[in-house]
Amino acid sequence: MHWRRWTGLALTALLLAGCSSGPVRRVSEPSARIQQLTVRADGSWSAELRIENFSSVPMRFDTLDLAVEVAQNVAAGNLRAQPALTIGPESADVITVTMSPQVAAKIAVADALASGRSVPYSLRGRIDATPDEAKQRSFDVSRNSELSPAPGLPGVLR
Numbered sequence: 462m463h464w465r466r467w468t469g470l471a472l473t474a475l476l477l478a479g480c481s482s483g484p485v486r487r488v489s490e491p492s493a494r495i496q497q498l499t500v501r502a503d504g505s506w507s508a509e510l511r512i513e514n515f516s517s518v519p520m521r522f523d524t525l526d527l528a529v530e531v532a533q534n535v536a537a538g539n540l541r542a543q544p545a546l547t548i549g550p551e552s553a554d555v556i557t558v559t560m561s562p563q564v565a566a567k568i569a570v571a572d573a574l575a576s577g578r579s580v581p582y583s584l585r586g587r588i589d590a591t592p593d594e595a596k597q598r599s600f601d602v603s604r605n606s607e608l609s610p611a612p613g614l615p616g617v618l619r
Contacts, residue, residue, distance in 0.1 A: 491600055493584060527539060574616060
C-alpha cells in the first residue's frame with residue numbers, strides 16, 4: 462500500500478506540473494483582404510476589409526496603411542484607417558474603409574464590372590497592432606487575390 466500512495470503522489474505532481482505553464486501565447490502576423498468593394502455614385506470606393514488575427518491572444522488593431530493595386534499593377538491608392546478594433550484569438554472582423562481611387566484604377570474596375578469578369582488586386586503595406594498585454598508591433602502585409610462581380614448587385618465586387 463505504501464507504493465500506491467507514492468505512485469498517486471507522483472501522478473498528482475505530474476498533472477500539476479503540466480498545468481503550471483498555462484496556454485501558449487503565440488503572436489502571429491495578421492492578414493487583411495478585401496471582402497467586398499463597392500463603387501459609389503461619386504466614383505469613390507468603399508472597401509469592406511477583413512482583418513484576420515491568427516494569434517492565440519487577442520490583438521487591438523490600431524492603424525493600417527495598405528497600397529491597393531488592381532488589374533496587374535494599376536495603382537489605385539491607399540486604404541488608411543485607425544480602427545482601434547480588438548479581435549479575439551484566431552478570429553476575424555470586418556471594417557469599412559473608403560478611398561478615392563486613381564483614374565486608371567477606376568477605369569480597370571469599371572471595365573471588369575461592365576464585362577462581368579473578375580479583377581485581380583494586391584494589398585501591400587503595414588498593420589500596427591497591439592497583442593494582449595504587450596507593446597504595439599508593426600506587421601508587413603502582402604496579399605494577392607481577385608474580386609468578381611456580385612450577381613444582382615451593380616457596382617459590387619466580392
